Amino acid sequence: MSEFDYDLFVIGGGSGGTRAARVAAGEAGARVGLAEESRYGGTCVIRGCVPKKLMVFASEYGDVAEDARGYGWTLERGSFDWPGFRSHLNTELDRLEQVYRNLLAGSGVETFDARARLRDAHTVELSTGEVKTAKHILLATGGRPVRPDLPNAEMGLVSDDIFGLDTLPKNILIVGGGYIACEFACILHGLGVEVTQYYRGAQILRGFDEEARGLIADAMCSRGIDLHTGTDIIEIGHPADDPGSTGTNMSSPPASEGGAPPASPNRQGPIRIKTSSGQDKVFDAVFFATGRAPNTADMSLEEAGVRLGRGGKVEVDAYSQSSVPSIYAIGDVTNRVNLTPVAIREGMAFVETVFKGNATPVDHDLIPSAVFTQPEFGTVGMTEEEAAEQEEVEVYCTSFRPMQTAFIGRPDRVLMKLIVSKETRRVMGCHIVAPGAGEMIQLAGIAVKMGATKEDFDRTCAVHPTMSEEIVTMRKPVRSG
Structure with a gap:
């Protein structure tokens, strides 16, 4: 026993x-x-x-x-x-x-x-x-x-709260530039919410391929998301809590008896915020996507x-x-x-x-993943920037208007990109920005994980007419180094 x-x-x-x-x-x-x-x-x-x-x-x-x-x-x-x-x-x-x-x-x-x-x-x-x-x-x-270390931050929503909202706000401020922030910016905009997004960095989706994240940022803006980089919030409170008014100072949240924070913070507006650039704005809701x-x-x-x-x-x-x-x-x-x-x-x-007596280390190498923005972003392996720091590479890349939306005059663009080792010819990274990119990268991930070379991709016959055929038809690098 x-x-x-x-x-x-x-x-x-x-x-x-x-x-x-x-x-x-x-x-x-x-x-x-x-x-x-x-x-x-x-x-x-x-x-x-x-x-x-x-x-x-x-x-x-x-x-x-x-x-x-x-x-x-x-x-x-x-x-x-x-x-x-x-x-x-x-x-x-x-x-x-x-x-x-x-x-x-x-x-x-x-x-x-x-x-x-x-x-x-x-x-x-x-x-x-x-x-x-x-x-x-x-x-x-x-x-x-987690919410930022900011007085009254409990007034803001986090991702756990979104699914339980009784009603959708008419407008919302999303604070953050990672994949959760960008995904929900696109989701809520698509559901009819007026979306403003603030990110303190120079470009959204830090850590992902530079060219891909730039295309996604442009697409989000063209769809109507009011994206501001280099911007953060420094104060949050109710409109009446303007430090210049007779209301409660924003940096001093009201307390209940015994000095405890309010039992039920108001997480739907109006909510007033002040930005690092000195702007004051009011939103129906603020959503913090600032980390976990x-x-x-x-x-x-x-x-x-x-x-x-x-x-x-x-x-x-x-x-x-x-x-x-x-x-x-x-x-x-x-x-x-x-x-x-x-x-x-x-x-x-x-x-x-x-x-089972079979010592098995965890393999964290070459994991495909997707960001469900609009358009989607699928990625596996190194970014161009990471690969170029490691060795000499060739970059094969194309960006174009896909047939389905070009036909009806929409400006949407997609991106197909391969990062290739000059020495071994192995594909070190694959990045796709397009509708259904998550589905595409799962299959491309198999080839990259197996160690496929650029010539292996070249030998694969294209499926026409598709967006993904560009992955196997790019013949000349757009740059190398």
Whole structure:
């Protein structure tokens, strides 16, 4: 009889944690427990990828009537029913959460709807008062959106709040320039919200290919998003809280009895902001997309010996093992590559290593990803800038108006780009900005991961007429160095 209640106890019921729990129990025969304090499915299913992508789909229908008229159809644009869509969305999320619960139960995983904290290297304490022991503990608690360190920042929305709004604001300020900020700028604009976006940097989508991010910024502006780079907010408050008026100073939020912050901050306007350039503006809502942080607070991790890094991330090795040998961590809580498919792969590698006797390091190289702006952005491998710093490269690139929208006079442009090593001829990076780029990059990612050369791409026959055929028909580099 084992000295532990479980072979594995997982803290977190998101995509990575549930996959690890299911495989350990179902394939490796381990006794597995799992605790989740919120909803099963985690950020991706409940507050991230899934509801966001459904909102992307919804936002793309607004232009259908106008585009169809260019193709001879008689259609009129209607209005968007946010409450109806949100109700349907919640039904779908409920269904998916139940799927996760059923999969865990079907694999023999014992689940606890409770918050878990560590007592020591082999013991967890649940918010229900129960105490469980396990030979191995897996931290899969994910991450959360954070607001900036600014007085009254609680008045602003974060990504978790968007899906639960009773009504859509007439206008909104989005603060941030990363993929979440840009995706929601496009989504909300497509749903009929007047969108202003402030980003303190020189260009949105920092860290992505320079040429691609420039095209996306131009496309967002041409669609009507009021994008301001080099701009940040320094104050937020109610319109009556103008420091020059008799209202409450913006830097001193009102307190309830006992000095506590207001119990229910007003997150829908009017909200007044002041920018770093001195402008004062009023918006119906402010949405902060200014970063995320690992969920490691109030879990007694450091007391148990788990070493935390910058921002509270769990420090792990190539096998996802923490500084405590019996404790592992996967997914966003480690802040390595914060993508759902990566968390799932990390969970699978953990099971291979710990329960199947097959030491498997996590492969974080050449991961394809997509940004669901309009147009979409698909990318795998190095940017032109990263590759050129490493070795001499050739850049193959084309930008053009695609047939479908050029026919009806829309100015939309797409981009196809390959970064090629001069020495080995391997494709080091592939970047696509186009409708459906996420679908395209998944397939291109296979070739790049396999080590395909530019000549391998050249030998592949084009599918005509398509946008993606340009990936295999670019013969001359536009620049090298």
